[in-house]
Amino acid sequence: MSLSLIGKSISESATLTLNAKAAMLREKGEPVIHLGGGEPKTKAPFDAIMAVSGLVNTGEVRYTPASGTLLLKKSIIRYTEEFYKRKVSPAEVIASSGAKQSIMVALQAILDPQDELLFPAPYWVSYPEMAKLCGAKPVPVVPKSSAFHPTIQEIESKTTAKTKAIIINSPNNPSGAMYPEEFIADIVAFSEKRGIYLIMDDIYHRLVFDGKKAANCYDYAKDLSDNSRLIVVNGVSKQYAMTGFRIGWAVANKELVKAMSDIQSHQSSGPSVITQVAAAAAINSDQTSVESLRLNLENNLNIMIRELNSFPDIKFSKPDGTFYCFVDFSHYNKDSRALSNYLLDKVRVVTVPGYEFGVDGYLRLSTCGTVKDITEGVQRIKWALDPNSTNETIIGNRKIVKDKI
Numbered sequence: 001m002s003l004s005l006i007g008k009s010i011s012e013s014a015t016l017t018l019n020a021k022a023a024m025l026r027e028k029g030e031p032v033i034h035l036g037g038g039e040p041k042t043k044a045p046f047d048a049i050m051a052v053s054g055l056v057n058t059g060e061v062r063y064t065p066a067s068g069t070l071l072l073k074k075s076i077i078r079y080t081e082e083f084y085k086r087k088v089s090p091a092e093v094i095a096s097s098g099a100k101q102s103i104m105v106a107l108q109a110i111l112d113p114q115d116e117l118l119f120p121a122p123y124w125v126s127y128p129e130m131a132k133l134c135g136a137k138p139v140p141v142v143p144k145s146s147a148f149h150p151t152i153q154e155i156e157s158k159t160t161a162k163t164k165a166i167i168i169n170s171p172n173n174p175s176g177a178m179y180p181e182e183f184i185a186d187i188v189a190f191s192e193k194r195g196i197y198l199i200m201d202d203i204y205h206r207l208v209f210d211g212k213k214a215a216n217c218y219d220y221a222k223d224l225s226d227n228s229r230l231i232v233v234n235g236v237s238k239q240y241a242m243t244g245f246r247i248g249w250a251v252a253n254k255e256l257v258k259a260m261s262d263i264q265s266h267q268s269s270g271p272s273v274i275t276q277v278a279a280a281a282a283i284n285s286d287q288t289s290v291e292s293l294r295l296n297l298e299n300n301l302n303i304m305i306r307e308l309n310s311f312p313d314i315k316f317s318k319p320d321g322t323f324y325c326f327v328d329f330s331h332y333n334k335d336s337r338a339l340s341n342y343l344l345d346k347v348r349v350v351t352v353p354g355y356e357f358g359v360d361g362y363l364r365l366s367t368c369g370t371v372k373d374i375t376e377g378v379q380r381i382k383w384a385l386d387p388n389s390t391n392e393t394i395i396g397n398r399k400i401v402k403d404k405i
């Protein structure tokens with residue numbers, strides 16, 4: 001078949017492929033434990049649900065402006081004031097069908113073919129593919145630090161005359177690492193000095209633990225004029241457990257927001273008015289759901305760490321936030337895709353290979369599931385890999401015999 005260069009170059013989403021395989025096994029009655037998930041299992045805020053039913057009951061569900069309704073923009077403006085201490089106007093805000101689309105239209109508005117998009121590894125699986133969708137070149141920067149904290153020198157060493165934008169995702173998917181405040185200060189100053197766009201993907205900024213607080217990039221920006229190249233991205237998917245609602249947003253300078261909105265207007269038009277209403281209600285709600293999700297994730301993480309600590313020959317840094325733990329399993333198998341497949345086939349546990357995030361030898365384990373899933377999932381992995389574990393175990397109602405690996 002004749003496909004475009006872009007059509008041929010984009011990989012399928014590894015996480016979605018794994019989900020499909022796990023769903024197929026579950027349908028066959030297999031006792032699959034999903035430690036690969038990237039979405040909280042708690043319910044959307046009650047106010048969001050009420051707002052949806054209120055609107056749907058009117059029977060008048062219409063198009064909205066391409067960059068989102070004024071109601072949602074006003075909520076995002078309030079959010080930006082509360083969490084970033086920055087006052088912006090509606091013209092500096094775009095709401096999209098997920099943070100993913102906000103990032104995509106930002107990149108389409110910024111990148112020309114052959115431009116370079118820089119981001120630290122491990123990185124969210126979509127960044128390289130998004131760069132490729134613009135005909136641009138993804139440039140991952142793999143930090144030397146075992147905690148995956150990049151340094152400004154590492155970023156600088158990969159910056160060229162073609163570097164048009166940098167994406168920073170902290171707290172980070174998949175490592176859970178929150179980059180030090182000084183690094184955020186440095187990267188803001190560096191991007192301003194070099195005239196490079198800086199996209200802060202802050203989607204996990206409220207899901208942080210141990211009393212820590214995510215850095216606010218605006219605290220370090222010298223240029224907050226209409227020429228600012230700072231783009232701050234956020235959304236309702238993770239913090240409000242509203243992944244299926246598909247609402248995210250970006251705050252940026254007016255000219256850029258206008259270009260992003262024009263692109264979005266021809267791509268998908270404005271996001272669904274139903275979910276815009278829900279997102280506004282979630283942002284304006286009493287926020288108890290965010291705190292209870294955060295506490296639940298912190299508890300789950302501590303349980304996962306307790307289980308992992310009894311596992312010989314693995315290494316990991318305690319995540320500062322998110323709902324992921326990124327664990328070095330290279331002692332057992334340096335090929336994370338082979339290891340992830342093996343664990344699904346042998347003990348029916350879904351994990352995401354580090355390879356997909358630009359760092360092989362690691363597996364991403366999610367803390368979104370139940371305490372039982374986390375405990376049993378890690379125990380099954382341990383049984384399959386630890387040479388000192390018993391020769392046989394029971395999974396579901398089947399006896400499994402250990403392989404020699």
Ligand SMILES: Cc1ncc(COP(=O)(O)O)c(C=O)c1O
Binds near residue numbers: 234
């Ligand atoms: C780092 C990161 N950015 C953005 C997104 C996209 O979120 P949304 O559901 O709002 O499109 C995700 C979702 O997994 C993510 O992990």
